[in-house]
Amino acid sequence: MSGAFYLPEGMPAPEPAADGLDAAFWKGTRNGELRVQRCGQCGTWQWGPEWLCHQCQSFDMRWEKVEGRGIIYSWERPWHPVHPVLREFGPYLVVMVELPHAGGVRMIGNLLGPVGQEVEIGAEVEAVFEPHDEAPVPYTLVQWQHVS
Numbered sequence: 001m002s003g004a005f006y007l008p009e010g011m012p013a014p015e016p017a018a019d020g021l022d023a024a025f026w027k028g029t030r031n032g033e034l035r036v037q038r039c040g041q042c043g044t045w046q047w048g049p050e051w052l053c054h055q056c057q058s059f060d061m062r063w064e065k066v067e068g069r070g071i072i073y074s075w076e077r078p079w080h081p082v083h084p085v086l087r088e089f090g091p092y093l094v095v096m097v098e099l100p101h102a103g104g105v106r107m108i109g110n111l112l113g114p115v116g117q118e119v120e121i122g123a124e125v126e127a128v129f130e131p132h133d134e135a136p137v138p139y140t141l142v143q144w145q146h147v148s
Contacts, residue, residue, distance in 0.1 A: 005130060006143055007110070011083060013135050021050075030139070032129045036099065037049055037050070037062065037063055037064075038103075039058055041060045042058065044056070045104075064102075070126075070144075071125070072096070072098075075111065077093055077094075078092060079091045093110065093117070093119060095125065107142070110143050111143075112128060123146060124146070125145060125147060128143045128145050130142075130143050
């Protein structure tokens with residue numbers, strides 16, 4: 001893999017759940033789309049993926065393309081490695097992004113840019129799709145960056 005990726009080589013590749021629950025999410029990322037589940041009965045948005053709606057218990061869950069923009073709800077600058085490959089790769093920035101166009105659901109991801117950058121709650125961010133085409137099973141990660 002190329003050195004142009006945010007995380008170093010050797011990190012485990014994400015895999016869709018064996019039951020196919022999140023396959024539409026990963027298919028969307030490959031197409032540069034952010035997808036979130038929405039109930040076909042009551043319209044409730046939810047993240048992470050589930051077979052039934054948290055609001056009305058319907059099994060009519062659908063995947064909808066949403067705008068890849070949100071606001072920083074929370075953030076952290078971890079210094080500890082969560083995987084052996086990251087032993088020399090800290091610190092890094094992790095953000096919890098609230099998606100106002102998807103009912104306010106929140107996703108966690110890396111914040112791109114200098115590790116020492118200032119991070120503010122409420123700052124606008126946008127999704128950046130990082131394709132890993134050379135992986136044995138190609139995948140695309142969703143990273144976040146400040147809106148300029």
